[in-house]
Amino acid sequence: TTAAPSARSILKSVFGYDAFRGAQADIVSHVASGSDALVLMPTGGGKSLCYQVPALLLDGVTVVVSPLIALMKDQVDALTQLGVRAAYLNSTLSAEAARSVENAFVRGDLKLLYVAPERLVTDRMLTLLDRANVSLFAIDEAHCVSQWGHDFRPEYLQLAVLHERFPNVPRIALTATADEHTRREMIDKLALEDARQFVSSFDRPNIQYRVIEKNNALKQLLAFIQTEHPNDAGIVYCLSRKSVEEVAAFLEASGLKALPYHAGLSQALREKHQEVFQREEGVVMVATVAFGMGIDKPDVRFVAHLDLPKSMEGYYQETGRAGRDGLPSTAWMTYGLADVVAVRKMLAQSAAPEHIRRLEARKLDALLAYAETSGCRRRAILGYFGEEYPSGCGNCDNCLAAPDTWDATVAAQKVLSTVVRTGNRFGAAHVVDVLLGRENPRIRALGHHQLSVYGVGSDLPERTWRGVLRQLVALGHLTTDAFGHGSLIATPSARAILKGEQTLHLRRETEKPPKPQKVKAT
Numbered sequence: 001t002t003a004a005p006s007a008r009s010i011l012k013s014v015f016g017y018d019a020f021r022g023a024q025a026d027i028v029s030h031v032a033s034g035s036d037a038l039v040l041m042p043t044g045g046g047k048s049l050c051y052q053v054p055a056l057l058l059d060g061v062t063v064v065v066s067p068l069i070a071l072m073k074d075q076v077d078a079l080t081q082l083g084v085r086a087a088y089l090n091s092t093l094s095a096e097a098a099r100s101v102e103n104a105f106v107r108g109d110l111k112l113l114y115v116a117p118e119r120l121v122t123d124r125m126l127t128l129l130d131r132a133n134v135s136l137f138a139i140d141e142a143h144c145v146s147q148w149g150h151d152f153r154p155e156y157l158q159l160a161v162l163h164e165r166f167p168n169v170p171r172i173a174l175t176a177t178a179d180e181h182t183r184r185e186m187i188d189k190l191a192l193e194d195a196r197q198f199v200s201s202f203d204r205p206n207i208q209y210r211v212i213e214k215n216n217a218l219k220q221l222l223a224f225i226q227t228e229h230p231n232d233a234g235i236v237y238c239l240s241r242k243s244v245e246e247v248a249a250f251l252e253a254s255g256l257k258a259l260p261y262h263a264g265l266s267q268a269l270r271e272k273h274q275e276v277f278q279r280e281e282g283v284v285m286v287a288t289v290a291f292g293m294g295i296d297k298p299d300v301r302f303v304a305h306l307d308l309p310k311s312m313e314g315y316y317q318e319t320g321r322a323g324r325d326g327l328p329s330t331a332w333m334t335y336g337l338a339d340v341v342a343v344r345k346m347l348a349q350s351a352a353p354e355h356i357r358r359l360e361a362r363k364l365d366a367l368l369a370y371a372e373t374s375g376c377r378r379r380a381i382l383g384y385f386g387e388e389y390p391s392g393c394g395n396c397d398n399c400l401a402a403p404d405t406w407d408a409t410v411a412a413q414k415v416l417s418t419v420v421r422t423g424n425r426f427g428a429a430h431v432v433d434v435l436l437g438r439e440n441p442r443i444r445a446l447g448h449h450q451l452s453v454y455g456v457g458s459d460l461p462e463r464t465w466r467g468v469l470r471q472l473v474a475l476g477h478l479t480t481d482a483f484g485h486g487s488l489i490a491t492p493s494a495r496a497i498l499k500g501e502q503t504l505h506l507r508r509e510t511e512k513p514p515k516p517q518k519v520k521a522t
Ligand code: ADP
Pocket: 017, 018, 019, 020, 021, 024, 041, 042, 043, 044, 045, 046, 047, 048, 049
């Protein structure tokens, strides 16, 4: 006869679920037996149960550290509805309400207590922890301890104090950020050297990945939403506040329910827009990356990128906000030559120290390789996170309709020669003008109509040349100057192409992107 309820019976009786998913069962038993764990699981994977079930299995109270103040109330309300004694402590509570939660905590009346990190590390709170019977610390969004990511929270660095002060209380740290660098930093900064790591697959099979060449971003976006996601909730990411405003106004004028979200709006307005997005149906949030962490909306049907994110991590996180409910969703991105030049320029102008700039450049290269690949996009994403994906996924644009590639070696030689012959000093527009042999005063004034490369590209349309240029920049055979003029410069790797030692197969720019059929949920 077993006296204590099992994890399975709690899962069923409290949460109403029949079975654990993926690594949940292993994680729960590991943590409930008193050991530390580091859990890497994609968004929607079911991280919460990994500490909520142990919380109910163990004597005492589980303290959950979460930076998402806006979500604490929702989570506590949900638990309370399930009959679980849970409460939260954060700055939204009155002093009186906070005191009553503190009392309940110390008395042992709670099973879960959610606390904001800045509050947890106060002397007052640490003293309370001494007096209470704490069975487990759960550190949610643990990647916030990493200074590399854009979610860095200085208070997280102080969480190592939990281990020093309460060495016998097990800890479980959880995150949906997968990259190796962040993982090492979490282990290091949170003193999790002895924690067992649980790494789930980061594949999100219900998300369909698509990238199209940009020609008229707004028109393309509208067509995408209207044909594939009318009346669906979605997020559109833009790089600047200004474009957020413009895109939101455009969608609104086109008859969609669209709202802007960026750090330049008042907090009240941001909260209001988030609330509308969360509660109402079919709202499109147009946002900078300021919008993201802590969105708990399961039925976001699409995430669209109008600008290149700065890294694969960012792209994965942002697109990961689609389809948390497991139903078919789309990650859609449009990008073009100007975007590649713009991000390269941003990197070149960055004031960050050299090693950080190199790291950022590597991250960007990975993203560009993803955008330009003719292979499976899912495979490219997972490969970046060190996960092998055996074959084509059947649910990305390239798998659904193999892209056309062509031997662009000669075309690339023409482009690179033009860049070199004009002195590595001009932007894409001018290079294309010279290739096409266009007449204009600037070309005359510079004497570029007398170059041997003048008009050498008149056999192909402008569109093709822009595509070749974009791919050459993406592949690193061309780069931009550090002064922000957008001048294109041939890199050392261009030499092999110019000398005919390397052939180059590039994607052909098609008039219309192949339109993949809608997929069924699996
Ligand atoms: P994460 O925090 O990893 O993004 P959540 O903990 O919010 O994910 O879980 C995502 C969704 O999956 C929630 O709606 C949750 O109730 C559901 N879920 C998690 N685990 C299970 C399970 N074992 N069985 C059924 N549903 C689950």
